Amino acid sequence: MYKAWCIYILTYISLFLWSTAAAQQTESPTIKGKLDNGLTYYVRHNPYPSGEAVYRLFLKTGSLAEQEAQRGLAHFLEHMAFNGTHHFPGDSLVRFLEQQGAKFGKDLNAHTSYNETVYKLQLPSKDSSLVNKTLTILADWIGGLQLDSTAIEKERGIIYSEWLSRKTGGQGAEEAFLNALFNGSHYADRKVIGDTAVILHAPAGQIRTYYQDWYSPSLTAVAIVGDIDEDQVVKLIKDKFGALPGNNKQPREWPIPNYTKSSFHQVIDDGESKAELHVIRLLDLPQPVRNQKEHLHYLESDLLKLLIRKRFRDLAFKNPAYTKGSLQSSGFLNTKQIVLASVGINPDKPDSSIIEFATNLAQLVQYGFDSNEIASIKKSYEAALQRKASSNRPTPSAILMDDIYNDYYKGQPAISAQQEYDWYVDNTTQIDSTSLLRHLQHWYYPDNAYYLLTGYPQIASILPSETQVMSWFQQAHDKVQPRYHKPMDMVTALLENAPAPATIVAQGQRHSIDAEEIGLSNGVRVIFRKPVVERDRISVTGFRKGGLYSLDSTDYISGLYTSQIVALSGAGTLDRESLNHYLSGSSASVRFLIDKTRSGIAGSADPRDIETLLQLIYLKWTAPRVDSTTFGQVKEKAIDTYRHTNQTPASIFGRDLGYIVNGRDYTSQEITDQVLAKELRQDRLLPIFDRAFGPASGYTFIVVADPKDEELKEMILSYLGALPGGTSDTAYRYVRPPVAAGTTFLKYDGDTPKATVWLTYQSNSIPMDYQDYQLRTDIATAVLRTQFLKELREEMGKVYSVGVTGSSTLLPGPLARTSIQFSCKPEDAELLVQTIHNRIQQLIDHPESMAATLEDVKNNLRKEMDLQKQKDSFWSSYIRNAIFNGDESLLFVADYEDKLREISPSLIAGFIDLQLGTIQPVKAILYPAGFDKTTPPKKDNKKNNKTK
Template identity: 30%
Template sequence: MNTSVNKLFYLQINLSNRLQTSMKQAKLLFLAVAFGWATAANAQTDLKKPIPMDPKVRYGKLPNGMTYYIRKNEEPKKRAELYLINKVGAIQEEDKENGLAHFTEHMAFNGTKNFPKNELVSYLQRAGVKFGDDLNAFTGQDQTVYQLPVPTDSADIFNKAFVVLEDWAHNITFEGAEIDKERGVILEELRGGKGAQQRMRDKWMPILVGDSKYGKRNVIGTEEVLKTFSHETIRNFYKTWYRPDLQAIAAVGDFDIDQVEKMIKERFGSIPKAVKPRPLGKFPVADFKGTRVAIVTDPEQPYMLAQVITKLPKAEEKTLGDSRESIKRNLFNQMLQARLQEQTQQANPPFLFGGAGYGGFIGDYDSFINIAVAKDGNLERAVKAVLDEGARVKKFGFTDTELDRTKKQLLTATEKRFKEKDKTKSASYVNEYMGNFLEESPIPGIEFQFEFVQGQLDGITIAEINALANKYLVADNRTVLVLASEKDKAKLPTEATILEWINGAGKDVTAYVDKVVNKPLIENLPAAGRTVSTKQIPEIGVTELTLSNGVKVVLKPTDFKNDEILIGARSQGGTSLYDEKDFMSAGMADAVVEESGIGEFNTPALKKYLTGKVANVSPFVGENEEGFSGNCSPKDLETALQLVYGYFTKPRKDDDIIKGFLTSQRSAIQNRNASPSPEVVFQDSLSRILGNNNFRRQPISVERWDMINPDRAYQIYKERFADASDFTFFFTGSFKVDEVKPLLEKYLGALPSQNKKESFRDLGIRTPSGRLDKKVYKGIEQKSQASLIFSGDYVYNEDNNWQLDALEEILNIKLIEVIREKESGVYGIGARASYSKTPAPRYTVRIGYGTGPERVEELATKTLAVLDEIKKNGATQVDIDKFKAETRRSMEVQMKENGFWQNQLIGAYSIGENPVDILGWEKQLNKVTVESTKAAANKYLNDANFIKVVLLPEKK
């Protein structure tokens, strides 16, 4: 989080961060977008029929038991997503193998039959596949998945990709020296995960799952096993569990399906069938009566929260009737969460965050989870507020108007996916097939889903939805987890008190009243403006309009998506124009309005009004500029423009909502600073140092937060958006210029204009020059972080920008090769180069890594030695070729994405650069040479301006 801006503090309370994410949870994220699968549906659909499989996927099983999924898909063109999916994870490990499923995943990149040692990563980098971003893998408790995105326009690379998949499937070599070298990397990964969440998890997990094996496998393993397991132990684990009957190949992309099926049959069909295969096993979580409670504290836990988790039987998804039940669960979740969200928009919200809903759990179980994060330490009020809302539903039910809105919302989301069916990325399909193999989740295709949802929604009654509360809100198999800071231990309730709260939920609740504003969003619109000039930039397909009030509009129609228009706007000024006493108010100007709403619509009413529409627009006030960002469906462009018009001319200041927002965030800041994590302290220190201790770069504190004056913030917002004449708007996506021009003239042309031109103010905030070595002491775990920072003045132009980008990626390639792979000193290390033209041309190169305190200085020295080698000799031609291949492949894809063009256009126009320059990327790429990287390294890795900041554990 950028603590110098401090707009909103999002508390990411996510059970899956503490329970190893299962494929079921990943699947539920997908279902949240579009539930329901099936056939051409109507109210008479036979719900007993099985859910069909999408005919566009070729599904098969080889004689040895291996499953495959193949689909032709041309988004992105000349690319394919290839996955090897293994139905094995940490849950299959014996005690002496704890962590070896994950270790096996690492070894897949450290030597196979056809790619010795690190040659696999190097080969794929040369083919344009970026390690980490593209080439990757993950391990969970029930699965291990390898992902390989590759180009298909090279037959050699595409064919070799299947060699890689086969090697992963049964030809990892597990050389002893490579195993021992990788121990250090994984021990550093283990170290990096240590902290308050891990320490608390170790205490509450056994209470949550009892004696189940799920409570004894954390995926990463234990330090003892990782250090001492024998080479033969991991080789045996691989031989036992990596076998065809537990594996699937998913291949989706721009290729010939028949050819790919033939390759799969020939290459993978020859893998021997397992002889006397060991069963996967079942690992139950025992039922129990009543409610269990776990109260856990830690000195580095920043906030007080409670989770009420009720274990439920896993919902089957085999028949069309099951699909209908999925729709009902989705509707129930959305309506309940909407009510809880509404509670945060009060003068005195009961919690910082409240959540509830049906979802995945672990293994063969689902759950209903309530989450409440206490405000001002009042855990009782937070817990009761969340539980009371569930009890209110159980007692009185949802309303018809809530259900109607939520149905409309679900149908809109499903329809959007249907409209994009020929523009869906291959990775999306691969994830569906992964869910089918691992969790038996259905894959009927969006055509079936859309028709089924259309056919079933009307017939789902409010009584059906309300009946779900009795299934989910039950008293058995229920666990309450209370997590808090050690300093708050004395304030925490007893187990008996918590049970009183739980069992007394809903005692005094009354029926929910659904308040809706039945008015147009915008009334009494002034006369439309007109287009006074038009300019074409045919090289990049852009049209510039200048409207009669001075507003400039940049339009780029594309066919990259069928149902997407991206919206942006920029005007110079921002918070830089306000002095320090107004800095915090200026920084919160946009939040004060966005939290309040538009005209007669407060935020809850505005959300209800927008139900069924895809129109999202948010104002912002940054340091050097203000503007808008958003997106919409082409059919809802007028609504999006109404939102823009409303935020300009009718910004609302709702005193109750603002008061609630400010007090909630104040409480979050108080929690953050009372028990800060080592990472927070480290980032705060970096912010101070890199901001040269300027007032505007200080970390957030309660004292700074209290400087916010809502009235002044509102006044500043109106000042920033009083004059539209120096705004430039950007629209990229699925539209035709002639068709949208009347709407642009109607709304943007009617915006107020004073014909003044403003600029930002250079505040003179610069990273300090010279050399600085700073140590920060925080934390009880034996782990450290280091940041090595070079900075200075910069000549901003395309040549320098491309050379600095090249230097960044070459540093990443070399640092991973040396510091991670050769030295086994880190799990992750990376370089990040940034440059800017405003407020003054400056650059920064920052290198960061985590390791043990005993090695942090040694690795800093070795990192600088890597840099010195490049300064002395330039990058190797091999690494330059890797950078060029990765960039070419990346640019080929990005040039067909709305987001890329929107960002390029906004960036170019905002700093007065020529947007056509992006077309010269290939020419710029060819300028990267051994000599140019040597020159760039010497210019930008200048020891004269060097800052090193190191985080170390607290001194005992």
């Protein structure tokens, strides 16, 4: 949990410079302007995806601007923005947007942070009147919120439920990590979620005061990117936002100080699953990049991150005492630069784990990187920049919006891919081992750092003390370490000889998907589909039925690890390092996968590297390796991970619920250290790989590329056609146990104050075409979620969110499953379960009650399908899954609109009855420890709940 939180902090809260993936030129530059009242606007026409626009309202205010009596009200106000505005009173705003095909949470959303609040919309743009109304909504958010007292009272319970839903095991470590980053600053007193007492009791006037003070045009930017008329949008912005009254109030700057000395803190928490040590340094944030000179520092930093990541990846193969080590640098809240060194502690070797990690860090900062490491990273980096600069792939509007975010909040202007490549060429000669070492030494130093040690009670007694930890890092830093050296074999070619090509034995057109199909003499078939947008990228994917469920039960555990270990072992005569070095700078990459019900590959490359990709597929397919050292390390790590992962109440609950829902057999068993020791066998990996791949007959490959590319076809014949012929036994051996129903599973040992509720409905019948069934599942679950949110959240105020998911599979036998999940106050759990049952029955008995919701869901699906059809990855996935599930006609997408039109409220009501109404669910509830299970549930009083 803590590790996930670290990743969240270091990724969500932002890298400190621009996203180079977004730095691509499109048809027109961004128009940027400022109105007299101080509002900034950005407008950019971008044709991809066609018929869509992305909107943002950026505010330079957040929880830091709150007074003591307003703690949590910046976030509260964000909620209220969806509860009534001048032009869209009450819930009509959300209703209007949902009628346009928007899905709450995906197409309309918002977030509040410490120093920013962002509102997000993503809507169709072909109708100019919708663009007009959408801009009206954005303007209302700045100057026209109703902030009705009744609506405010109603929202209190929802926000409290959000606070409750975020309570997790390991909360103490999360809080400690944040407090370390805040370093005694004002940030620590202004957590975004706020104070529950304020949330529940603050006068409505405090919310209105915050709104009047901080929702000002001078602190706001409105941004629109998409398939729009730029001139029309600029005019609308001036008309709608220009008259908004502003104030000159500016939020106070709240700095986070750097550490002036080292400190140590230990957190022992039942909710922690692992033991870790984090060494945190706070540095000043680098300046934005606006010219070539400033780019030099950024480039050096970017290369350094890649070098460090690769070094620790290589060290992981030397079987270190620690479980995982890393050193990374990131921006934080657009305020600080964080340098974070993290090590996973092996409880069998707690001291050695930290000592070895400290030694690795000291070795890094004493010597840096050798010329081979630097040359390899530079080669890959330059190749990626060059591909980006020459690419004609369109950039999605949502990615371009990231550039605008960086410009407004960070002062970082967008840099074109060509400009970045040119700067790289000019600056790279100035970056060498000496400059990189100097940069690294600025980042990491054992002094002036915050040492945070986390663990769980069972191992608290073996964790080292503050004195030990601090002395180990200082001693490692003071001692002269040996240089790091990694020998590498140089490779000049993947294959010594070209394989003999196949012949085409069948050929035809797939008109329903605008594709061409050929059958090869080795039993392989290849479907070529012309790309929609990625004309300078070729993808090759393939599959065949079989997978883990076709294995004997004694091979199942080995099968879980086969793809990973074979991939890490290299191929043919090449070990992993030699193969990676040969591919450095190439765009070719491929993964071999063994899933439960199928095996397959997924690869891609730029056209100039397509032969390398096909050679790589052929080599890995026909000459797999299993390196003994690699196998031993993977197995040992897997055993150690199990043995040293604390089983929290939540993880045990999830495991036991899985046994009830899935049955308990060799496919669902807990993979313990004893299971791994006995059943993960090196001698079985290559036979399993050969069973999944080996003879290629029966494989279907989908190649997204121009079907008329004769040179590509010749290479396909030479490499995919040269894969071994013959058949493999891929019949399913696994027989699914009978589905569970009607079971109640209650536990009373949760380590948070909330109750977590799961309702799972299962059936082993799929009584119609699979894709039609899945479409109805998607529609029914969307309708159910909307209905549950309306009652449990909006009317009762007792949950923050409700998850409703549906899935189905035909193989190895039919299985359909619908799950409903939410968290709430423990005393409300049974009441809400009953409310869900009642709402399900109401929808079944009165289909007309879902008519409006159903139309919104269908509109959203139409919008999503229009967007998906503009993605090459969608077509590749659709073709694979359709054929896998027995649809050789491939007509589903072509008939999609007709299928949607056929969906009626009564049809969905009947489907819900089939899936939920006639099935007793597995009901599982994890209550907090100490909850009095004898307390009767509160009676539902909707009248009081609505005005609470």
